[in-house]
Amino acid sequence: MTRASLQLVAAFMATTNAVAWVLASRWERPGRSAELRAKVSHSSLVDGGGDLVQVVPFCYPAVALIAPGWANDGSSTWSTDFDFSLQMLGLGLWGAGIAMAIWAARSIGAYGAFSGVALDHQLVSDGPYRYIRHPVYTSLIAVAVGTTLVFRSYLLLGIAALSIFAHLRWAAGEEKLLASTQGLGDAYRTYASRTGRFLPRFKPESQRADPP
Numbered sequence: 001m002t003r004a005s006l007q008l009v010a011a012f013m014a015t016t017n018a019v020a021w022v023l024a025s026r027w028e029r030p031g032r033s034a035e036l037r038a039k040v041s042h043s044s045l046v047d048g049g050g051d052l053v054q055v056v057p058f059c060y061p062a063v064a065l066i067a068p069g070w071a072n073d074g075s076s077t078w079s080t081d082f083d084f085s086l087q088m089l090g091l092g093l094w095g096a097g098i099a100m101a102i103w104a105a106r107s108i109g110a111y112g113a114f115s116g117v118a119l120d121h122q123l124v125s126d127g128p129y130r131y132i133r134h135p136v137y138t139s140l141i142a143v144a145v146g147t148t149l150v151f152r153s154y155l156l157l158g159i160a161a162l163s164i165f166a167h168l169r170w171a172a173g174e175e176k177l178l179a180s181t182q183g184l185g186d187a188y189r190t191y192a193s194r195t196g197r198f199l200p201r202f203k204p205e206s207q208r209a210d211p212p
Helices: 003-033 044-066 068-072 083-113 135-151 154-178 186-193
Strands: 036-039 116-118
Touching: 003 044, 003 068, 003 083, 003 135, 044 068, 044 135, 044 154, 083 135, 116 154, 135 154, 154 186
Parallel strands: none
Antiparallel strands: 036 116
């Protein structure tokens, strides 16, 4: 991808990222004043690193617009014989991640504003939550990996690795709480038994019901 083409892509990504962030924030806003009966406990490293991995991939396209020489060339990026294919793959992953993020944020609404269990907490099982338990985390990982491939950035490569680690830890902590008596108990455990954590769970042929 030429520098001019990459600048156009960066402008499109930066604009789309901003719109997605605004929409998600708007849907989450009612939950910011929610009273919690239990919170997920994470280490300060995971909490701080989690904030970093969520913000940097969304902001990087804007940085690439402001400082194209640093973000697109030189020692901060790698180059291979199949860069264009990787960039197209990355753009596809990023686009899928953004679409999933908007869909999931709309479905979870105010619950996306906190990491814990509200007093009136209800199980969300519509939208992408019908198939996977953490579609927001899936989308953030896809955005991080996709943006890394588009810009071929060593910095983003490290951020993407941290994103996978942090979201695995966050998901495990949230599921432990939600499956407990402080959380949603049996309802969540039943829900978890039929859904995947980050990707849909497909039943083996032997477990599928016979057609009528």
